[in-house]
Amino acid sequence: MIEEKLDELGIKLPNPPIPAGSYVPAIRTGNLLFISGQIPMEDGKVIFTGKVSDENLETAxxxxxxxxxxxxTQIKRELGDLNKVSKIVRLSGFVNSVPEFSQQPKVINPASDLFFEIFGEKGKHSRIAVGVSCLPLNSMTEIDAVVEFLE
Structure with a gap:
């Protein structure tokens, strides 16, 4: 069901990005899955880099x-099946912003919207969206997640 939704949206999940540091991409505890921060990486390369400002909001x-x-991709790697997701609990969004930029929620909205679109009610989540002075590998954004799942 979720895979069909991804197909409808034209989304093909890439290979899971490899961690850029000394951590694991996901940790399970009880029925919660904590996904480490994901940056805009594809095929081992950061696609969107640099500071976010009003001029490059759409790119961000x-x-x-x-x-x-x-x-x-990390959820599927860990659970084997996206249909096991019972709730997207929380997203934490970090935006590599110039000091005067204050539209971090607008930057992170497409990520939230995607979860709503794919999972429906299960995709509604709590969230933070904050500006930071720097992100790993100079990426524009980084987002982590807490996901509830069924065995």
Whole structure:
């Protein structure tokens, strides 16, 4: 069912990105899955880099959407099946912003919207969206997630 939705949206999940540091991409505890921060990486390369400002808001939104797709990839890697997701609990969005930029929620919205579109009610989540002075590998965005799942 979820895979069909991804096909309808034209989304093909990439290979899961490899961690850029000393951590694991996901940890399970009870029926919660904590996904480490995902950056806009594809085929081992960061696609969207640099500081976010009013001038490149649309590009930053594409970056956030790519982070969400990488979260989906990590969920599938860990659970084997996206249909096991019972709730997207929380997203934490980080935006590599110039100091005067204050539209971080607009940047992260496409990631949230994608989860709503794919999972429906199960995709509604709590969220933060904050500006930061720097992100790993100079990526524009980084998003982590907490996901509830059924065995």
């Amino acid at each position: 939104q594409k970056s956030a959407r790519m982070c969400a797709i990488n979260i989906l």
